[in-house]
Amino acid sequence: MSSSPSDWEVVIGLEVHVQLHTRAKVFASSPWGFGKEPNEQVDSVVLGLPGTLPVVNREAVEKSILFGLVVGSSVPEQCAWDRKNYFYPDNPKNYQLTQKDFPIVVGGQVEIELPGISRNVMGEHKFVRIHHAHLEEDVGKLSHAGSGSLVDYNRAGVPLLEIVTEPDLRSAAEAEAFLRSLVALLTQAGVADCDMEKGQLRCDCNVSIRRRGAEKLGTRTETKNLNSISSVRDTVIYETARQIRELEAGRTITQETRGWNAELSRGYVLRDKEDAHDYRYFPDPDIPTLRISRETVARLQKLVPESLYDRQRRYVEKLGLPFTAASVLVNDRELAEWFELAVAAHPANPQGIANWVTNDLLRDLAASGAAGALLTDAVPPAVSLASCPIKPAQLAGLVKLTDEGVISKQQAKEVFTEMFKTGQEAVAIVDAKGLRQNSDTGELEKIVQAVIADPAVAKSIAEYRAGNEKAINALKGPIMKRTQGKANPVLIDQLLRKFLG
Amino acid sequence: MAEGFDIDHLAKLARLNLTAAEKVLYSSQLTQILGHFQALAKADLPETIDLARVVSESALRSDEPGPVLGAEAVTRIAPASRDGQISVPRVVDDEA
Numbered sequence: 001m002s003s004s005p006s007d008w009e010v011v012i013g014l015e016v017h018v019q020l021h022t023r024a025k026v027f028a029s030s031p032w033g034f035g036k037e038p039n040e041q042v043d044s045v046v047l048g049l050p051g052t053l054p055v056v057n058r059e060a061v062e063k064s065i066l067f068g069l070v071v072g073s074s075v076p077e078q079c080a081w082d083r084k085n086y087f088y089p090d091n092p093k094n095y096q097l098t099q100k101d102f103p104i105v106v107g108g109q110v111e112i113e114l115p116g117i118s119r120n121v122m123g124e125h126k127f128v129r130i131h132h133a134h135l136e137e138d139v140g141k142l143s144h145a146g147s148g149s150l151v152d153y154n155r156a157g158v159p160l161l162e163i164v165t166e167p168d169l170r171s172a173a174e175a176e177a178f179l180r181s182l183v184a185l186l187t188q189a190g191v192a193d194c195d196m197e198k199g200q201l202r203c204d205c206n207v208s209i210r211r212r213g214a215e216k217l218g219t220r221t222e223t224k225n226l227n228s229i230s231s232v233r234d235t236v237i238y239e240t241a242r243q244i245r246e247l248e249a250g251r252t253i254t255q256e257t258r259g260w261n262a263e264l265s266r267g268y269v270l271r272d273k274e275d276a277h278d279y280r281y282f283p284d285p286d287i288p289t290l291r292i293s294r295e296t297v298a299r300l301q302k303l304v305p306e307s308l309y310d311r312q313r314r315y316v317e318k319l320g321l322p323f324t325a326a327s328v329l330v331n332d333r334e335l336a337e338w339f340e341l342a343v344a345a346h347p348a349n350p351q352g353i354a355n356w357v358t359n360d361l362l363r364d365l366a367a368s369g370a371a372g373a374l375l376t377d378a379v380p381p382a383v384s385l386a387s388c389p390i391k392p393a394q395l396a397g398l399v400k401l402t403d404e405g406v407i408s409k410q411q412a413k414e415v416f417t418e419m420f421k422t423g424q425e426a427v428a429i430v431d432a433k434g435l436r437q438n439s440d441t442g443e444l445e446k447i448v449q450a451v452i453a454d455p456a457v458a459k460s461i462a463e464y465r466a467g468n469e470k471a472i473n474a475l476k477g478p479i480m481k482r483t484q485g486k487a488n489p490v491l492i493d494q495l496l497r498k499f500l501g
Numbered sequence: 502m503a504e505g506f507d508i509d510h511l512a513k514l515a516r517l518n519l520t521a522a523e524k525v526l527y528s529s530q531l532t533q534i535l536g537h538f539q540a541l542a543k544a545d546l547p548e549t550i551d552l553a554r555v556v557s558e559s560a561l562r563s564d565e566p567g568p569v570l571g572a573e574a575v576t577r578i579a580p581a582s583r584d585g586q587i588s589v590p591r592v593v594d595d596e597a
Contacts, residue, residue: 024562031569037572038572039571039576039585042569056561057563058563059563060564078555089592142592144592147590148590150586150587152586289554
């Protein structure tokens with residue numbers, strides 16, 4: 001009898017390779033970037049030509065330490081580089097410079113958030129431990145053409161931080177949530193851009209299954225070189241199902257390296273690179289061990305931004321935002337900081353400001369092409385507020401005018417549209433359009449008295465005086481009508497209560 | 502494998518075609534070399550990084566892009582090239 005899939009537990013560990021945000025390569029001064037002609041970003045150090053020596057890029061080191069601080073790892077006193085030897089044409093030197101025994105980041109954890117039962121309900125949070133992260137060089141790119149292969153070394157030597165998790169993930173959804181959180185942490189700290197379409201984040205995914213409740217880990221497979229979050233999710237789902245099928249059919253799992261065909265949504269066994277695991281690591285004699293000063297660590301610590309879930313908690317608990325708005329804002333540091341500048345200019349109504357930002361501002365930015373990706377599921381969200389025609393204080397000004405009853409909510413929409421078009425201050429638009437609600441008490445008093453005297457509302461007045469609070473609303477419509485919608489609703493309410501009181 | 506290595510395996514890793522005579526010669530030389538390291542390994546030393554080779558961050562390079570060779574120069578030193586790329590015998594890592 002076959003058991004149900006819920007009898008099995010999947011155990012996942014990820015190795016995430018992230019290209020660091022630097023201008024030059026990690027051990028050479030050659031520049032690097034996406035989309036250049038083949039072999040145009042290569043120098044003699046990248047090729048390991050005789051007489052050249054690698055020297056480590058300070059920025060790559062500091063970005064790596066910064067990542068360590070972001071995930072709360074202890075920064076080691078020193079780190080060292082090793083040679084990983086293998087013969088494969090993606091590496092011109094026949095070895096890759098990497099860190100085996102003394103990596104630059106040791107330990108740490110990443111907080112993740114699982115999807116809630118609906119869009120406006122926060123899902124479960126948990127922590128995924130980081131085993132370590134090491135700073136190495138990326139390898140060249142191979143393309144296969146007919147009977148031969150072609151090699152482009154532009155990518156060789158690009159600083160690559162390999163982040164290795166503990167096997168703490170238990171589902172495809174958790175793996176996906178981890179990667180989303182990791183990308184947010186990396187991009188918000190400026191460590192990496194994580195543009196997956198440019199191959200800036202690639203993932204190896206280790207999957208094993210075991211009977212629920214069992215302690216011993218099952219035999220794992222490693223699916224290599226996944227270049228999107230959806231590929232990781234799909235691989236986990238596919239591998240879990242495949243391994244359950246194998247074990248339930250009485251077969252065993254072979255520890256193997258696999259590939260993923262995203263087009264066909266299926267995995268396959270990679271033809272074994274013969275003895276690829278016999279890397280014969282040894283300390284690289286060209287690069288001395290690096291001592292990391294505590295002064296550097298202290299300086300970098302100041303650059304660690306508030307983590308996205310700390311920020312989300314603060315928005316919900318301190319600013320009173322609904323989860324939906326908070327979760328949208330914290331995904332993008334630039335957007336969150338924009339929002340906070342607006343709140344600083346009008347601290348009385350953070351929720352009102354959040355509504356404008358997450359609904360109207362993002363919608364109009366998307367329509368203008370500045371933030372097209374933010375409304376989709378793109379990671380990282382590509383919002384660009386640099387070109388936003390509205391400044392934070394200007395939006396705050398608009399919300400303030402609405403809160404004070406100077407303009408109605410309906411009028412505010414009109415002002416916002418105009419503001420987005422022209423970048424003018426809310427007050428200037430209100431005055432130019434003559435939208436200012438009538439706050440002239442003398443004139444409004446006359447209108448209010450005239451409406452009260454109208455026999456058509458006598459019944460409502462009687463009800464209000466009998467204690468039905470809501471009946472007063474029936475009088476507001478006719479007053480608004482007589483003022484062509486310009487009357488300040490707060491003032492109308494006050495005057496009505498004064499005259500009827 | 503009494504010497505602690507397998508000459509055929511090492512030759513394969515290094516992509517070397519050794520003759521029977523070379524295997525005998527290199528096996529004996531490698532045994533001597535390994536014997537030297539085994540002697541070193543017996544020394545009673547604390548588990549630590551080699552401190553004589555530790556440098557401070559002043560030995561790092563700044564993140565300033567420098568000159569590149571250019572695809573023309575890169576491909577010229579390779580045995581074969583095509584369209585600005587280095588041409589090698591087919592290596593398979595795609596779906597078989």
